[in-house]
Amino acid sequence: MSWETEVEVIVAGGGSAGLAAALASARGGARTLLLERQTKLGGMGTCALVHTFCGLFHPDVTQPWAWLNPGIATEVGQEMMIRTGQEAPDLMGKVYVLRQHPSLYAQMADELCRAESMLAVLSGTEWTGLKQTASGWELEVITRGAARTLSSKALVDTTGDATGARLMNPQWCEQTEGARLYRPAYISAFHGIAGVHDDAWRLQTGGMIFRAIRDGVLPQAAMGAAFRDSPFAGETFLTVDLEAGQGDWDPFDPVKRARMEQEGREVALSLWKFLRAQHPDFQHCAPPLLPTKAGIRETARYVGDYVLTGDDLAGNRRFEDEIALAGWPMEKRENARGPKFRYFDEAKPAGIPARCLQRREVPGLFFAGRCVSADHEALASVRVMGTCMATGQAAGKLAVDFVQGR
Numbered sequence: 001m002s003w004e005t006e007v008e009v010i011v012a013g014g015g016s017a018g019l020a021a022a023l024a025s026a027r028g029g030a031r032t033l034l035l036e037r038q039t040k041l042g043g044m045g046t047c048a049l050v051h052t053f054c055g056l057f058h059p060d061v062t063q064p065w066a067w068l069n070p071g072i073a074t075e076v077g078q079e080m081m082i083r084t085g086q087e088a089p090d091l092m093g094k095v096y097v098l099r100q101h102p103s104l105y106a107q108m109a110d111e112l113c114r115a116e117s118m119l120a121v122l123s124g125t126e127w128t129g130l131k132q133t134a135s136g137w138e139l140e141v142i143t144r145g146a147a148r149t150l151s152s153k154a155l156v157d158t159t160g161d162a163t164g165a166r167l168m169n170p171q172w173c174e175q176t177e178g179a180r181l182y183r184p185a186y187i188s189a190f191h192g193i194a195g196v197h198d199d200a201w202r203l204q205t206g207g208m209i210f211r212a213i214r215d216g217v218l219p220q221a222a223m224g225a226a227f228r229d230s231p232f233a234g235e236t237f238l239t240v241d242l243e244a245g246q247g248d249w250d251p252f253d254p255v256k257r258a259r260m261e262q263e264g265r266e267v268a269l270s271l272w273k274f275l276r277a278q279h280p281d282f283q284h285c286a287p288p289l290l291p292t293k294a295g296i297r298e299t300a301r302y303v304g305d306y307v308l309t310g311d312d313l314a315g316n317r318r319f320e321d322e323i324a325l326a327g328w329p330m331e332k333r334e335n336a337r338g339p340k341f342r343y344f345d346e347a348k349p350a351g352i353p354a355r356c357l358q359r360r361e362v363p364g365l366f367f368a369g370r371c372v373s374a375d376h377e378a379l380a381s382v383r384v385m386g387t388c389m390a391t392g393q394a395a396g397k398l399a400v401d402f403v404q405g406r
């Protein structure tokens with residue numbers, strides 16, 4: 001396939017949602033292009049080192065674990081289990097989660113895309129402009145300083161930032177005010193840590209960090225530090241939630257983004273230095289591996305034909321036109337002091353309607369993942385990677401139906 005002239009569907013943004021959308025579109029028979037500005041696919045799950053897949057499983061933890069959404073989410077989850085040697089997900093309180101490895105996710109995404117003859121991937125390519133034409137869409141993209149125009153009949157926005165709406169008509173999207181936006185976080189990977197990292201270890205390590213902050217040895221931002229083991233021995237991920245200027249936080253402001261990234265690096269490396277000196281399990285720990293970028297939990301999302309609400313999810317609402325199921329509780333992180341959960345009323349999934357992936361007045365434009373049409377509270381559930389894969393797959397299928405005139 002010539003990726004420059006014969007494209008039917010462009011999927012912009014190669015994170016969990018975009019990967020699933022592109023695979024679904026290509027497998028559905030549409031000539032598909034997947035655009036990604038980074039040099040690897042997987043989005044937050046690779047570049048920000050987010051290391052657990054949430055939303056893959058049925059929410060009833062009194063029952064044995066079961067996959068929630070058939071298709072690409074299950075396919076990726078099953079393959080991750082094989083590659084990481086896990087036979088079952090972890091039960092964490094009231095939820096099942098699957099530990100995933102960012103490097104293996106990037107490799108798997110490459111392999112899945114390479115297997116599709118109808119799919120071309122353009123990486124290192126940023127989408128910067130959008131025009132609607134008589135036959136579909138024209139996208140301005142830039143690869144290493146060179147601009148070009150790409151055309152397609154259908155477009156799936158999986159950038160996580162509602163980029164299409166922000167480029168064409170900001171009224172198609174919504175952004176929560178800075179003070180309530182879910183906080184960004186900085187994840188780094190620590191290698192060579194000894195010991196067993198159970199709840200008692202976490203409590204003791206947390207106590208050491210708390211005292212060091214109180215004594216002015218560690219920065220205040222280290223308060224949000226949390227450790228979670230990778231599926232591979234000796235590797236642990238450190239996540240630090242950041243206030244990022246609290247009410248002043250704007251994820252689209254490059255100066256604030258740079259400050260937040262600097263703060264993340266500073267706190268990760270000061271924790272490493274402190275723990276290496278003070279904690280026996282960290283004595284042989286090399287400097288942490290830093291992410292390509294900090295994790296951004298919330299920016300802008302589309303306003304589609306239906307806006308999914310927190311009450312819909314809590315009430316386990318189902319829809320006639322539902323295309324995916326949500327099962328992860330609403331994990332609200334409006335500050336760096338840890339999440340507030342709102343669980344569904346019953347331990348059953350809720351539906352996500354097709355109307356959350358499109359706007360009637362803009363035929364041929366679809367959105368999924370973090371871009372999905374949901375209110376701030378519902379986003380706290382549907383933004384997890386398992387659910388993003390499910391909405392991404394559905395958006396890819398809708399795009400195929402659109403170009404094939406169904």
Ligand SMILES: Cc1cc2nc3c(=O)[nH]c(=O)nc-3n(C[C@H](O)[C@H](O)[C@H](O)COP(=O)(O)OP(=O)(O)OC[C@H]3O[C@@H](n4cnc5c(N)ncnc54)[C@H](O)[C@@H]3O)c2cc1C
Binds near residue numbers: 044
């Ligand atoms: C700190 C943190 C912890 C989290 N913890 C978990 C967890 O434990 N489990 C879980 O399942 N989820 C977790 N999440 C949520 C989850 O990682 C994201 O919500 C999810 O990855 C969103 O998927 P997505 O495909 O919509 O967007 P993303 O993963 O953000 O992917 C969007 C992609 O689009 C690309 N892109 C954006 N703009 C452009 C452009 N203009 N041109 C070209 N490419 C572009 C980006 O580079 C990116 O690759 C966490 C998130 C954060 C930030």
